[in-house]
Amino acid sequence: MIDPNVLNINRKQATWACAVILFCFFLMFLLGYFVGKKSVKVEIPLISLEPSIVIDPDVIPLIPLEPSMPVGSSEYIGFENDEPTVQFVGQLITFGTKKPAEKFVERLAAKDINGHLKVRKTRTMNGEKITRYQIETDSYVDRDELQTLIDRIVKLEHIRNYHIKEVHV
Secondary structure (H helix, E strand, O other), rough: OOOOOOOOOOOOHHHHHHHHHHHHHHHHHHHHHHHHHHHHOOOOOOOOOOOOOOOOOOOOOOHHHHHOOOOOOOOOOOOOOOOOOOEEEEEEEEEHHHHHHHHHHHHHHHOOEEEEEEEEEEOOOOOOEEEEEEEEEEOOOOOHHHOOOOOOOHHHHHHHHHHEEEEEE
């Protein structure tokens, strides 16, 4: 006699049921993968919360001043004008790898915007040495002109964070 409260299936039916369930899980995985890929930005910038740029003293050229040079001579390298010229540079976005950074510079160049790739060697809080690739604009004397350019880049490239840096020349 067959009990109506017990489900009796043979081995073939159990195999098919497992295969159908696994196939449904696979389809849900693929759906989640492609929907998630559309909603996430492809190039994720590497943003540091703590600026820890290591400056190599061998890279910075030092010009020795000789005390025998008179202040009025043309060879004098001192400060004739006490007020340094202030220029502004837009630091746009930082990448963890070089290839997407170069592609970003190429995209800017296609839109008639000059961008420069700066390589920054930093250390993490754990002491690991890492290389970051930062995109910067040309230097501008007028901050408002640079802000207009950055607003254009933000609109075209949909970047969120940028920094305008003062450079004393």
